[in-house]
Amino acid sequence: MGLFRKEKKLDQDSMKEGVGLITLTSPTSVIAEQFRTIRTNIQFSSIDQKLRSIVFTSSGPSQGKSTISANVAVTWADQGVNVLLVDADMRRPTIHQTFQVPNKKGLTSLLTEDEFDFNTTIQKTPVEHLFVLPCGVVPPNPSELLNTKKMDKLIVELTKHFDLVIFDAPPVISVTDAQILASKVDGTILVAPQGIADKRSVIKSKELLDVVHARILGTIMNRVKPENTGGYYGGYYGGYYGAEESKK
Ligand SMILES: Nc1ncnc2c1ncn2[C@@H]1O[C@H](COP(=O)(O)OP(=O)(O)OP(=O)(O)O)[C@@H](O)[C@H]1O
Ligand SMILES: [Mg+2]
Structure with a gap:
């Protein structure tokens, strides 16, 4: 598992090889520390209501959702919180590659089979307290599968078993999957890479999330250039902006 791979418009590497888990391979690095900062900021963005389920x-596409959700999940588990990371990106799944777990069964099996069988679908990871639910067989109709009562039931069941359930979702503009998930979970986080995500698309994403009454917890500015961080952090993950600041 490398750190980051060569920049391309639509990255295929994370689908083939998974994303870099720097929080696992280099936990004392500056970047790992930035992931811990993101985790803390997300925790503080919802002090009144305990977050049990969040979606990234x-x-x-290729803006860093899978990298950020997986690394933030590791930092959460490091705190002793029982975390389940769910691959709800049925279009471009990565979690089975990132954590090297089988992908024969996963979220799609839970949504299509009569009974929820967590024993054959949820997998352990090398990180204590961190479990993953891979995507499973890629279905022809991801939005229809997510937009079901069964999905609502599944979220309720998963949050009974885990302290926090983190969903890695597809982009919000191209398909409705992320809107559907955002309408069902406690909080939504928008990843926006500096210089890649254009302002209009980010505003459009927020509008689409507002339509479904998503609770937007904040925005993570990804790929921030070192010169824009005052040189302090030396790049990569710039910052986390709470919902109020994101409106500015
Ligand atoms: N801050 C960063 N600096 C450099 N590379 C990054 C950064 N964040 C992500 N990447 C790289 O960009 C690529 C896409 O990242 P990732 O797979 O996490 O994005 P994604 O939004 O989940 O993509 P998809 O739309 O395919 O699901 C990966 O190769 C990843 O290593
Ligand atoms: Mg992804």
Whole structure:
């Protein structure tokens, strides 16, 4: 598992090889520390209501959703919180590759089979307290599968078993999956890479999330150039902006 792979418009590497887990391979690095900061900021963005389920999305593809959700999940588990990371990106799944777990059964099996069988679908990871639910067989109709009462039931069941359920979702503009998920979970986080996600797309994403009454917890500015961080962090993950600040 490398750190980051070569920049391309639509990255295929994360689908083939998974994303880099720097929080696992280099937990004392500056970048791992930035992931811990993101986790803390998300925790503080919802002090009144305990977050049990959150979804990560972005306006377009290859903007860092899977990298950020997986690394933030690791930092959460490191705190002793029982975390389940769910691959709800049925269009471009990565979690089975990132954590090297089988992908024969996963979220799609839970949504299509009569009974929820967590024993054959939820997998352990090398990180204590962190479990993953891979995507499973890619279905022809992801939005229809997610937009069901069964999905509502599944979220209720998963949050009974885990302290926090994190969903990695597709981009919000191209398909409705992320909107559907955002309408069902406690909080939504929008990933926006600096210089890649254009302002109009980010505003459009927020509008689409507002339509479904998503509770937007904040925005993560990804790929922030070192010169824009005052040189302090030396790049990569710039910052986390709470919902109020994101409106500015
Ligand atoms: N801050 C960053 N700096 C450099 N590379 C990054 C950064 N964040 C993500 N990447 C790289 O960009 C690529 C896409 O990242 P990732 O797969 O996490 O995005 P995604 O939004 O989940 O994409 P998809 O739309 O395919 O699901 C990966 O190769 C990843 O390593
Ligand atoms: Mg992804």
